Every structure is written in C-alpha cells, then in structure tokens.
Amino acid sequence: MKIITLGISYHKTPIEFREKVFFRKEALPLALTALKEAKEIKECVILSTCNRTEIYIVTDNLMGGKETLEKFISNYHQVKIEELKLYLWEKKDKEAMEHLIKVASGLDSMVLGEQQILGQVKEAYQIALENKTTAFIFNILFQKVLSIAKKIRTDTTIGEGAISxxxxxxxxxxxxxxxxxxxxxxxxxxxxxxxxxxxxxxxxxxxxxxxxxxxxxxxxxxxxxxxxxxxxxxxxxxxxxxxxxxxxxxxxxxxxxxxxxxxxxxxxxxxxxxxxxxxxxxxxxxxxxxxxxxxxxxxxxxLKVVVEANKRARSKKVKAAEKIINQELPEIISWYRSLEFVPLIHEIKKKIEEICRRELLKIQTFLDEKSREKHIKSISNKILALPMSKIKEAISSGDGYVYLKTLKELFQIEEKVK
CATH class of the missing domain: 3.40.50.720 (NAD(P)-binding Rossmann-like Domain)
Incomplete structure (x- = not known):
C-alpha cells in the first residue's frame, strides 16, 4: 500500500485558482464517498482551507491512484486537467507524512504557527472517519500526526505570539x-x-x-x-x-x-x-x-507582505519544531514500513503451524485438540522468534524490502498478500 497526497497551496498557486478547487465543508461527505468508490482508492481524506486544498489517499496502485485523483479534482471542480497540473504537487509515503505533520503543526501555514489549522486537519479526518473513507492506515496515521502536532505546539510554543x-x-x-x-x-x-x-x-x-x-x-x-x-x-x-x-x-x-x-x-x-x-x-x-x-x-x-516579517522573527521556534519532527518521524516510518510485512508474517506463521499440526498428528494422536493447538503455536513461535526479530530490525533500518521477495518465494506465499 502507498500513501499519496496531491494538492495546491498558497506557496505557488494564486487565489484565482485556489478558489476553483476549494471544497466546501458541507460538500465533503459526498465528495469523499464519490472518490472512495474508485477501485484504486482504499482510503481518503480531503483537507480544504482558504490557503490549501490537499487530498490524501491510500492506494495499491501508485500511478492509477494519482491519475484517479487528478481526474476526480478536474471533473468535480470542472477545471481542465492541463490547468490543474500547472499547480498540482505530489508527495508520497515519507514525504506525504512529513508534510502532513508540518501542515497540522502550522509550519506550512501562511501565518506561521496559526491556531486554526490543527483543528481543520482534525475536522477533515473526522469527516472522513464519519463517512467511512478511512480505515486501518489513516486511522492510525492521523492520530499519530495530530499527537505530534500537539507536542510541537506545546513544547515550542510556536502558536504563541503568532499573528492571524x-x-x-x-x-x-x-x-x-x-x-x-x-x-x-x-x-x-x-x-x-x-x-x-x-x-x-x-x-x-x-x-x-x-x-x-x-x-x-x-x-x-x-x-x-x-x-x-x-x-x-x-x-x-x-x-x-x-x-x-x-x-x-x-x-x-x-x-x-x-x-x-x-x-x-x-x-x-x-x-x-x-x-x-x-x-x-x-x-x-x-x-x-x-x-x-x-x-x-x-x-x-x-497578506503575505505582513506575515513574512513575523516568520523571520520566529525562526528559532521553527528549528525547534523541525527537531521534534526529526525525532518523531522515524517511528512513523518504521510503523508504515512494517505494514507490508504484517500479513506476510501472518501467512508464514500459518504455514509453519500447518506443518507442526500435520507432524504432531502423526506422533501425538493421544493429545486432545486444545493441547495439540497449544503445542503447535508454541513450536511455531520458537521457530520464528529469531527470524522475525531480524526481519523487524531490517524493517526499522529501511532494509526490509530486501527480504520481502525472498520470504514470499521461500514460503511459497502468493503475491496477492498485501
């Protein structure tokens, strides 16, 4: 699974175009539901404010997911896709998650450290949650991001003294x-x-x-x-x-x-x-x-003329906030990388348990079913303890994908496992 965000913001997009692709709050439930119906979209959240419109998705098809998003924005707002691409930026996986943290904490706002944006991100997620367009990945990711954003605001006081x-x-x-x-x-x-x-x-x-x-x-x-x-x-x-x-x-x-x-x-x-x-x-x-x-x-x-001076005066707080992001982001990345291995590990355990089950039936037929299953899981866990520990270390260091294909081949696990 991949996380993608496509968006436009005040950084490079004039207000004349931002207002064309703005999602009104009351329109979000239908917009989210329509987007989620596309086969490439597994989860989605729409964040739309006066300074940005960003759509976050989970997809198992990187190119298909991106193209679906572009067509959705173009069709929904009746803007030519060629015009949209002039302003649209794309971020995926680590970049997308880091960007979301910066947005929620006010680091990416026109008014640095603004108070409203954290609530707007929370509301965008809540609306998606209520309309069932989020699932396991975004439900965990957005909670983690909101927690980090609150920590940044508390520890750096970046919101104090911020102009609005x-x-x-x-x-x-x-x-x-x-x-x-x-x-x-x-x-x-x-x-x-x-x-x-x-x-x-x-x-x-x-x-x-x-x-x-x-x-x-x-x-x-x-x-x-x-x-x-x-x-x-x-x-x-x-x-x-x-x-x-x-x-x-x-x-x-x-x-x-x-x-x-x-x-x-x-x-x-x-x-x-x-x-x-x-x-x-x-x-x-x-x-x-x-x-x-x-x-x-x-x-x-x-208003950019007024807020730029405020940003320069608050540069120390920005550095403190970025330090927190650099400390917290690796944990999120490690969790995200592990997601692809969770079902794989589950399938490997099932195969080993099945082998144990067959062998125990040959030599321990006198055991009742409950005792037999207990022994099966115990043997399976002992066999897998060291390999799984090494795999988790590899995932944390970013080298887990080296093992992914090999493990699937060794245990004859089909590619459909996601």
Whole structure:
C-alpha cells in the first residue's frame, strides 16, 4: 500500500485558482464517498482551507491512484486537467507524512504557527472517519500526526505570539490610513474570523463599526458585544458609502460585492478613498472592482507582505519544531514500513503451524485438540522468534524490502498478500 497526497497551496498557486478547487465543508461527505468508490482508492481524506486544498489517499496502485485523483479534482471542480497540473504537487509515503505533520503543526501555514489549522486537519479526518473513507492506515496515521502536532505546539510554543489572518488584515488597513481612530468600518460575515477582525479593529482604535450578516440576529449579537451597529444584508449597499473600510469574511459561494454596485457607491462618496479587504475563499468581492479609481482592494494573497516579517522573527521556534519532527518521524516510518510485512508474517506463521499440526498428528494422536493447538503455536513461535526479530530490525533500518521477495518465494506465499 502507498500513501499519496496531491494538492495546491498558497506557496505557488494564486487565489484565482485556489478558489476553483476549494471544497466546501458541507460538500465533503459526498465528495469523499464519490472518490472512495474508485477501485484504486482504499482510503481518503480531503483537507480544504482558504490557503490549501490537499487530498490524501491510500492506494495499491501508485500511478492509477494519482491519475484517479487528478481526474476526480478536474471533473468535480470542472477545471481542465492541463490547468490543474500547472499547480498540482505530489508527495508520497515519507514525504506525504512529513508534510502532513508540518501542515497540522502550522509550519506550512501562511501565518506561521496559526491556531486554526490543527483543528481543520482534525475536522477533515473526522469527516472522513464519519463517512467511512478511512480505515486501518489513516486511522492510525492521523492520530499519530495530530499527537505530534500537539507536542510541537506545546513544547515550542510556536502558536504563541503568532499573528492571524485577521490581524494581518487590520495591519494592512493601518498601512493605508495610518491612524484608524476616526475611521468607520464595515465587517461582512459573523463567523470566527469576523469576530477576530472586530476585536483587532477595536484594539486599534476603531469606534464606528457596522456588522453585516444574512442572519440579522447574529449580526446584532456580535455588534452589541463590541458596541457596533448591526445591518441587515439587504441594506448592505445603502451603508457602504458611509464607511472607509470594508472587510469581508463570508462563506458565500458567490460575490457579495459586485462591480456595478461599487461604481454607484464611489460616485456617492465623491471619490473619497475606500479600502476593501477580502479574506473570503471563494472570494467575496468581484476582483474587477480593483480597476476603479479611489478604491483599494486586497485579498488573502496580499497578506503575505505582513506575515513574512513575523516568520523571520520566529525562526528559532521553527528549528525547534523541525527537531521534534526529526525525532518523531522515524517511528512513523518504521510503523508504515512494517505494514507490508504484517500479513506476510501472518501467512508464514500459518504455514509453519500447518506443518507442526500435520507432524504432531502423526506422533501425538493421544493429545486432545486444545493441547495439540497449544503445542503447535508454541513450536511455531520458537521457530520464528529469531527470524522475525531480524526481519523487524531490517524493517526499522529501511532494509526490509530486501527480504520481502525472498520470504514470499521461500514460503511459497502468493503475491496477492498485501
């Protein structure tokens, strides 16, 4: 069995393509089930966030599994496979497992050490588990990875002092306006990100705040918490001319702010600058609005400027985290390599036990069946003790595959054993 992950991420893939292959949370059960139906896919987990989409699979056919994944992503999201391959990267076995640890611990995040990603990896695994698209390998692997990621966060405190996407968005606003004290802000979206945005804005002097959501009750609850004003979604465009900064963080699959409406708004503002920050994925604001004068639009990719300085300042914690990975990864690799030998060893034991059984029947017919089986297992274990010990040592050192073919030939065990 092989572990493969195919994915795209903020490292090399622009937001314009990331949003095309984003899996919405509510779509994951059906997507996972559809992928698992392919004969090449034995287990699968889909991780999709604002900065990455990665699919992890277990397969017994390396090329077939990869091709199945590529076709699945292409067909599911209706993107040309040639375009997909421009951005898609592949990792397998050790590289895939090491990458998953780095992702879960926040080492591969745009915002180094971010708090959300560990929960997102755990949730991705949980959804796959609930929909029965994981089995023995991923059920153990993901538990091990989550445990290591928690250890990294605890031992290195890499999450402490880490900036967030919402913090970076507010920092961008400060770069445009310098002082936010007299600015009026509209937040569209009342999820966790929306609340974090408001907290950072208030901490930076914002006193005039409008909170917009399709659910007015949620908007009201959040607005009251920070002494702002709730606005119903149908009053969105009526209120945009009143503010200096608009930050969107909704899960909407469609644009919530469009070009045609913004043109009229700018006229009413008499070309006074308005700053829009879109941290939704898919994007919440039609990108073409950035061509308008008196308007500045930033999206998730523009936050890289802010977060790079934070990464450089936290390099010591990265080294400490990588040291833990280097200590823990060999144990996972050893476990993974042993998987192919477990059924083989089981088959060898069965053959030896059968030989013992036949021989004991010839000379010890006076033994009852229970005693006979006890003797069979005892003899078998003694015969296998030293060879199995040597095989396990070879597996741990990475040389186990030298013995694999020979053992199958010696004991005449068919290739179907996986």
């Amino acid at each position: 996407i919402s913090y970076a968005a507010v920092e961008l606003a400060k770069r445009i306006f310098n002082d936010l004290n007299d600015k009026k802000v509209m937040i569209i979206g009342t999820g966790k990100m929306g609340e974090l945005l408001i907290k950072h804005l208030v901490d930076n002097g914002i006193k005039q705040l409008l909170v917009v959501n399709r659910d007015l009750k949620k908007a009201t609850e959040l607005a009251e918490k920070f002494k702002g004003r709730a606005v119903s979604f149908d009053q969105l465009y009526k209120n945009i001319p009143l503010v200096d900064i608009v930050i969107t963080s909704t899960n909407s699959p469609h644009y919530v702010i469009k070009m045609d409406h913004i043109k009229d708004i700018l006229k009413r503002r008499k070309n006074k600058i308005i700053f829009l920050i879109d941290i939704g994925l898919p994007r919440n604001i039609e990108p073409e609005v950035n061509s308008l004068e008196s308007l500045i639009l930033y999206n998730l990719d523009d």
